[in-house]
Amino acid sequence: MASIESFLDQSSTSLKICGITQPEQAKQLADMGVDAIGINFWPHSKRYLAPDAARTFLPDLSGRTVRVGVFVNADPALPLQLLEQGAIDLAQFHGDETPEYVQPFLDQGLPFIKAIGVKNAASLDHILAYQSDAVLLDTPAPGVYGGTGEAFDWNHAKSFMLEHPGLPVILAGGITPENASEAVRTLHPAVIDVASGAESAPGIKDLDKVSRLQKALSA
Numbered sequence: 583m584a585s586i587e588s589f590l591d592q593s594s595t596s597l598k599i600c601g602i603t604q605p606e607q608a609k610q611l612a613d614m615g616v617d618a619i620g621i622n623f624w625p626h627s628k629r630y631l632a633p634d635a636a637r638t639f640l641p642d643l644s645g646r647t648v649r650v651g652v653f654v655n656a657d658p659a660l661p662l663q664l665l666e667q668g669a670i671d672l673a674q675f676h677g678d679e680t681p682e683y684v685q686p687f688l689d690q691g692l693p694f695i696k697a698i699g700v701k702n703a704a705s706l707d708h709i710l711a712y713q714s715d716a717v718l719l720d721t722p723a724p725g726v727y728g729g730t731g732e733a734f735d736w737n738h739a740k741s742f743m744l745e746h747p748g749l750p751v752i753l754a755g756g757i758t759p760e761n762a763s764e765a766v767r768t769l770h771p772a773v774i775d776v777a778s779g780a781e782s783a784p785g786i787k788d789l790d791k792v793s794r795l796q797k798a799l800s801a
């Protein structure tokens with residue numbers, strides 16, 4: 583049974599595969615035991631999926647895998663509605679959202695992740711103000727916000743994690759089957775989040791790469 587609590591548990595590293603655009607692949611990933619899938623609701627993403635299309639298959643996955651909706655500067659009505667309808671389990675805010683933006687989610691006890699592009703140590707100065715369920719550390723990507731396939735300097739993540747041991751960290755940005763085990767060994771993040779490194783083309787997942795990522799995390 584998928585639960586946010588076990589997905590974000592810091593005693594082991596979970597796997598989130600992000601940018602799913604095909605219902606069959608969402609089901610295949612759930613069958614493979616992937617901990618979470620991400621659906622990108624930012625209309626400018628190469629991995630965009632319209633909310634109406636996502637609503638046709640996300641309910642079927644309820645309880646099998648954690649369903650994360652990725653948003654960039656969205657009208658908060660969309661993530662609020664998808665969470666309240668039970669179409670997604672978690673919202674991922676991956677744009678320029680402010681601590682004020684997330685207040686309605688805190689007020690209603692709706693779970694969310696805040697993503698930050700890590701340019702230097704100062705990038706993480708204000709992250710605690712969001713009071714998010716987890717922080718997602720990604721490569722800064724002006725204009726495209728995420729999904730770059732590029733890694734950032736993990737030393738900044740390491741320092742932050744040492745300072746905030748109780749806060750679940752989701753490591754993103756350029757993770758591949760080749761560097762995933764090094765990421766786990768070096769940082770022990772609660773979650774590894776992969777979009778580009780698990781694809782054959784944008785939005786089309788390569789299940790062999792997913793399986794190699796799972797092996798890397800369990801090694």
Ligand SMILES: O=C(O)c1ccccc1N[C@@H]1O[C@H](COP(=O)(O)O)[C@@H](O)[C@H]1O
Pocket residue numbers: 600601620622624627628629652654676718720726727728729730731732754755756757775776777778779
């Ligand atoms: O994947 C995208 O197109 C995307 C666009 C806008 C915001 C976030 C996006 N994806 C997130 O980017 C990171 C890292 O992806 P990658 O593995 O480096 O390609 C991940 O958190 C995705 O959820």
